[in-house]
Amino acid sequence: MSKKKKLILTIVSILVVLLGAAGVYGFNIYQSLKETTETMHTPIERVQPEKRPEKVTLEKKDPFSVLLMGVDKRENDSGRSDTMVVLTVNPNTNSVKMLSIPRDTRVEIIGRDTEDKINHAYAFGGVAMSMATIENFLDIPIDYYIEINMEGFKDIVDAVGGVEVNNAFAFNYEGYTFEEGTLQLSGEEALAYSRMRYEDPNGDFGRQQRQRQIISAIIKKGASLSSLWNYSNIFDALGANVKTNLTFEEMVDIQRNYGSAAKNIEQYQIAGNGQMINSIYYYMVSDEERARLQDLLRQHLELD
Incomplete structure (x- = not known):
């Protein structure tokens, strides 16, 4: 065999070994991801909502909705869904509509026969009551939910090696100083950064924006090739907190x-005004604004 053929054979052999190793590594990642999602999977018992008489079929590309909840659970506290974002996904228009719901929004709490802040639904009845309350408020079915333990933010951030955010203004919170501009945050810092509200001129809207910053940064960092080598810690953090x-x-x-719908995300906020009722602050939404949002989301889900 000539030297040239031997060299080619050697290179091919090395490539085969490397590809085989990559295949095994990829299989390990796939298996770990499957195990993690099985850990995350938490069905809830709820009556089939009349808003959706028949369950969506993802294989047939039906438009669907997801409720994202950031739940702040601290010691000796059942927790409240301080962050609530409704996503409607339509593959026919290749678009996603993202609606943030202020935590203080005054609504009818389904199952309690009372009006209260929307984030109290979680404290009263967990995920099921939150989904039912938001279904009633927006007049759309909520097909799926994803609950993130905000306390676990720090574990997820640390697992991806920290995150980078662009801070709009300088502030201090929980012993940390956050300067204006680009910041590199550890898990503990990211948790504090996402919790601050009262010093923000935009109040809860500002906090929601910072939380979306952290989530986007986690997704960006987690999707990078460098994070693949740390997939075990990332999956452990997700499994424990989602x-x-x-x-x-x-x-x-x-x-x-x-997948292509995620490239076209439109963000919406609910217009309203603050009002004190029995010395308690509420965010009040008019019937006209509520009807506008209902029409927007129902059309996107192709319900009308």
Whole structure:
């Protein structure tokens, strides 16, 4: 065999070994991801909502909705869903609509026969009551939920090696100083950064924006090639701090059939005004604003 052929054979052999190793590594990642999603999977018992007489079929590319909840659970506290974002996903228009709901919004709490702050629904009845209350408020079905333990933010941030954010203004909170401009945050710093509200001129809206910053930074960092070498810690952090009624198979269907919709995300906020009722602050939403949002989301879900 000539030297040239020997060299080519050697290079091919090395490539085969490397590809085989990559295949095994990729298989390990796939298995770990599947195990993590099974840990995250938390079905809830709820009556099939009349807003959605028939369950959505992701294989058929039906438009669907997801409720994202950032739940702040501290010691000796059942927790409240301080961050609530409703996503409607339509593969036919290749678009996602993202609606942030202020935590102080005064609504009817379904199952309690009372009006209260929308984030109290979680404290009263967990995920099921939160979903039912938001369904009633927006007049749309909520097909899935994803609950993130805000206390676990720091574990997820540390697992991806910290995150980078662009801070709009300088402030101090929980012993940390956050200067204006680009910041590199550890897990503890990111948790404090996402919690501050009262010093923000935009109040809860400002806090929601910072929380979205952290989530986006986590996704960006977690999707980078460098994070693949630390996938075990990342999956452990997700499994310990995220719950959802989505199955692994449904997540695969969403990635396969709805991936292009994520490139076109439109963000919306609810217009309203603050009002004191019995010495308690509420965010009041007019019937006209509520009807506008209902029409917007129902059309996007192709319900009308």
